Amino acid sequence: MEQREFCPVHAAIQVLQEKWVLHIVRTLLEGPRGFNDLSRSVGGINPATLAVRLERLERMGLVSKTVHSYMPPRTTYALTEAGVALHDVINSIDAWGRRFIRVGAEGEPVCGGVRQPSEPAASH
Amino acid sequence: MEQREFCPVHAAIQVLQEKWVLHIVRTLLEGPRGFNDLSRSVGGINPATLAVRLERLERMGLVSKTVHSYMPPRTTYALTEAGVALHDVINSIDAWGRRFIRVGAEGEPVCGGVRQPSEPAASH
């Protein structure tokens, strides 16, 4: 598509904006997991989609797949060094989210300014 | 979908992983822009998609829209305080990308180990 010079930020965003990728990375930062375990931890992801994402992430070198046994099937997915390095990205997203995201009236996320002490905190 | 307690990181990721959102934010961090200008700067985004994204981001409070005149149409989109705060997120993505992303043999992005300081990274 684009023939302009290679821009690392642009490329990084292209990877990270793919649906579920950040969720997958965040989950794997807690430790290696098997396919179904990962699926459950991420929550709501389709196995077909997860398989496609994991294959892409593995080809990119963000995730490493280890097959312990074919039958019974036993596999673990873990982050590579480049994947673990996304810790900083997740951390800054975390900080931003904690500071700016609240739940709106209809459950939709809303970004406010700095938290006012007067405003009620969303609590369940 | 999920009925578990509100998790700000999860919510933040949900917002940021939507296609084009990070690109839009990154562009708007450089300054306010009109619709077509923004479209060109982001590069490759469909106007229909951009319109939907901007409306959502505006409703969320990440982006503010200012209509200067209806005819001729003149509008600018800018980041709110919450949007500007994403500077840190973009920065860490930038750092990660510069350090770990290279171009593979077929033009596909690949994540390698630590990059040599001698190697230059093109900026856009």
Next chain:
DNA sequence: TATAGCGCTATGAATAGTCAAGCGCTTTGC
């Protein structure tokens, strides 16, 4: 006068993601 540009919206086609079911096989629980 002609052209290009503004901020969008309307189409239909292409692509991406989702749901549900299920495979062969082993372990676990009773």
Next chain:
DNA sequence: GCAAAGCGCTTGACTATTCATAGCGCTATA
């Protein structure tokens, strides 16, 4: 000893999202 649950996925049918392209009314510039 036998049923049920779990493993890592795959398949096929469906839906949602994104795409390319065209165009609107109008004005500012050439």
